[in-house]
Amino acid sequence: MNSSTGSLRGIFRFSRRPQHALREQADAVVGRGEEVLDGAGFGSKAALALERTWQDKRGVVGWLETNDHKRIGKRFVVTAFLFFCAAGILSAIMRTQLAFPDNDVVGPDLYDQLFTMHGTTMMFVFAVPIMQGMGVYLVPLMVGTRNTAFPRMTACAYWLYLLGGLTLWIGFAINTGADAGWFAYVPLAGPDYGIGKRADVWNNLINLTEAMGLMVAVDLATVILKMRAPGMSLRRMPIFAWSILVTSVMIIFAMPSVMLAANLAQFDRTFGTHFFNPAEGGDVLVWQHLFWFFGHPEVYFIFIPGLGFISTIIPTFARRPLFGHTAIVLSMIATGFLAFGLWVHHMFATNLPEVGKSFFTAMSFMIAIPTAVQIFCWIATLWTGRLHLRVPLLFVLAFFVIFVLGGATGIMVGSVPFDLQVHDTYFVVAHLHYVLFGGAVFPLFAAFYYWFPKFTGRMLDERLGRWQFWLFFIGFNVTFFPMHLLGLDGMPRRIYTYGAETGWGTLNLIATIGAAIIAASVVIFIVNFARSLVKGALAGDNPWGAATLEWGTHSPPPAFNFVAVPVVASREPLWAREADEPTHVSGLSAQTREGLVTTVLDALPDVRYSYPSPTIWPAVAAVTVVVWLFWSNITPSGMWYGLIPPAIAFTLWYWPSRKETAEELLLQRRP
Amino acid sequence: MNDLRSGSDSACAARVTLAFIVALAATGCQRETRYFEPPTKAVTPPPVRLSQIQPGAIATNTALAQKYEDNAYALSEGQRLFRWYNCNGCHANGGGDKGPALMDNVWIYGSEPAQIYSTIVEGRPNGMPSFGGHIPENQVWELVAYVRSLSGLVSDTAAPNRTDTMQVKKPESNTEPQKPVVAAPSNASERP
């Protein structure tokens, strides 16, 4: 049972040469009408032809047109990280304001925008997109295919996301930043009390980021279900792919709820409807139901991919397969279902019936059980493994401390009577940061250190990584642990200042010092990132000795991912391979963008699929949609006139091209 | 290769975006500023003109009023104060009852901000109370701006939206502008 990575490496060996030289070489070797198929062995013809087929055009046009999932995935991650830093700067300003009682660094108007922008950016513009972005990059590589299922849709999703985030921040720059909290309760965000266009900017953002989320979710779910490498049955699928599948299905069910709520609120503001106006038969609480029906699953969109990261990193650094693989998969699916039954725990202080609220206490407690299963399985894996202690594993170990503490306070706030005391206090601020950092941000940094070699071909520096880790860990606890005590001492959330007589000054000052330490650690990460991009150690294909398929191709992968579509025979394809099992399938065209569609359960080859070529229309369509939404904020008639450009853009996007149709017809063969 | 190429393109895009943001910064500020203190400390009202005719060119003094009419916070405050100070008691949400309608194009004493200011502060014959000294200057200007918005004379983006009360009329932000017509004194008796 030896690992035959040697022969696999032979298949994927490919030298990196400048792009234009490759194209010329390809043109020299491959004739115009010659049919070249991908295949095994180092067929230089096949590899060159693939390279030529899958490369994007040069220049700005190529940059705008691309639907290469790797480039789009990287864009998601980089953009989201920049928004993370921006929102982090806002939190530094807030902590400066709160460091002393009766401080006057910022006034209430700006402070309200600060915490709203911080929460909105972190939740909608950083956390979910970065997880989806990691999925867009990693999932096709991990399941052994060449691109996502609907690459143009994902490209459009990126532009919608970027423009949405930018309009939110441009709004903030011109004093029109959202200021009603990241959850924008009506009536405060409604037409009467939501003065000016600030709440419209927020509603706009929701439409754009949720459209983005839905598009990427549909794409990733399709790739995972229908385009896996032959032999990768659902039982053999890596856990990260499972986590993205569960997240994507959750997104499809939950995101429409918040889009609906934001659009109803926008109709109230623009057209004068009465959805949330009690005087005319509307109901203020409907907003909360619609928002939190999305809002609670939303934290699981952020958390479950984090679980996927952990389940991928622990086996690699414990040098053994994950204990309880099936249990972990089932736990993730159970978490996905249960997450939809918790939302009222955000509304315990409202006048809903008490017995109903107790039901949600029970559900909130119940969701801890699948998570506990996963935690115990991971500890079991660590217990029986041999530990290669590198920075990714350090960040994952921090999860056990930070997330479990956050989970414990989560159980506390899940209880109705206790929540009535700590709801909307700094206790909840502490809880949410513990679970979000512990369950998402620390695993995300682990994932950065783990997959940076695959993205760029270089290693991040270990020493700087350790410095970052310890500063981050210590700074985080110094910032957020005192907030538990502040909440128990009566400090509510979302206040821009407090009096000295409250006695909250000391703990707030400690929290501010911790925030400075966190900022220092993020700076160290950025320095590490920049330096390693240029002069980090070269990584090679599989520096960690990991098991999943993405480590079986180059770092960074070529545009076409794999010269030949791999065949998978076990859960750890790179670790355990039968000597007489086939390693790849061949026969897809190297001259058009072709991929293999397989069956859902057992991943048997089914049909050959022609990927759409890169085109500018997704970017154009995204711009027209943003203009439409912006126009409809300004004037009601913009809602109708503004629809014309998107209609044109989408029509032209879907218009079939004669050339492509002809090429595909040529490729069709009788079964 | 891909990374280096996309790096310079995205830097160019970033510069364009920054320029766009800076250009937009000028336009949005005024509408969204919250003037918790009055925008001008010593508020001297502009001269009130009761006649349409002026010798020479028309001298208007709109600077002060513009600060309020373009400001969403001021208009929203005006909407609140209209309710609080019971203007509805006679003017009935702009439709008019004992007092004339404020949402139409008929202005007995003129539609200029200074004229409306004078109406509120000095009062008018036949029942309009004099609020001078009872309502602070700043709030009078907010009411002036709001009254103008009732007939659609302020910008749509700054005008307030509907209130969370029973619906009695279209929101000010959806009101068609009613071009003011000054009623000759004999028309003052022809109220709807």
Next chain:
Amino acid sequence: MIGGMHDVQVPAGAQAHAIAGVWHWLLPICTFVFVAIVVAMLVALWRAPWLRETAAPDVSSLWAPEPKIARTVWAAVIASTLLLLVLLAVSVFTDRALARLPLANALHVQLTGYQWWWEARYDDPDPSRIFTTANELHVPVGRPVIVTLVGADVIHSFWVPSLHGKKDLIPGRTQTISFRADRPGVYRGTCAEYCGYQHAHMVLYVVADAPDDYAQWAQRQRAPARPPATAEERRGRDLFLRRSCAMCHAIDGTPAQGQHAPNLTHVAGRMTIGAGTLENTAARRAAWILDPQQFKPGANMPPENLPPDELAAINAYLGSLQ
């Protein structure tokens, strides 16, 4: 300025006491689970051999099951589930206890939340005994209080940590909260649902008095405003009525009957002004009247261009309204 008590862990009333009881179950059990998991992880780190370089993986678990580990994991999961069930039972039973506060001889208060102050109307079957005050509740020790919560503009939340958990004031929906103060003292409450610019300065003090002291306080509150005694106070009252004050504020027994701002009939007896923004001393009150926006920017009270002698007169009059 008076701080008041506001610690969840130091209850002063029956309801807060019940909730503290839940906390006394939650804290040890959750701490135990947290410590157990962290210790397990640390022991795993300590036990497992460490590698300097990456080594070939051990894939034997792919075909050989690990029953001992499976049993341990099962046991841990079952233990966690049982602990959760215990906590669930405690939570539900406490809920029940909170709903079963004896309400005989309760005091009825209607609390309306405005941006950014509290109006409290003490109800009574005899309408002549109803009175209205603002921002500071007095309640008798040992007697239950039923507060009806009305949201006037946006969602607020009534929270006095020493006495009970919080309940929201939601426009269009009315709900009640009942509590009982079991010890005399000053308890600091605050709005606990973000409601706009001055959410931070929407403080509500609940003062628990001995029953006799409460009865005296209520009697004083029912009386109309004290007539002005000195010439300056008389001038102050006239200015109050002639200037913009009476447009929003009410002083019972005078023509000032504005309904949009706190009732000032007995303002001098309160500990703070501006709903906890400033201490209620003469100097602070004067500064507040002159420019409230300096202390509470965004509040609905406008600055007033008052000459110093008029300000002093109004301040003197208000200072006399015990």
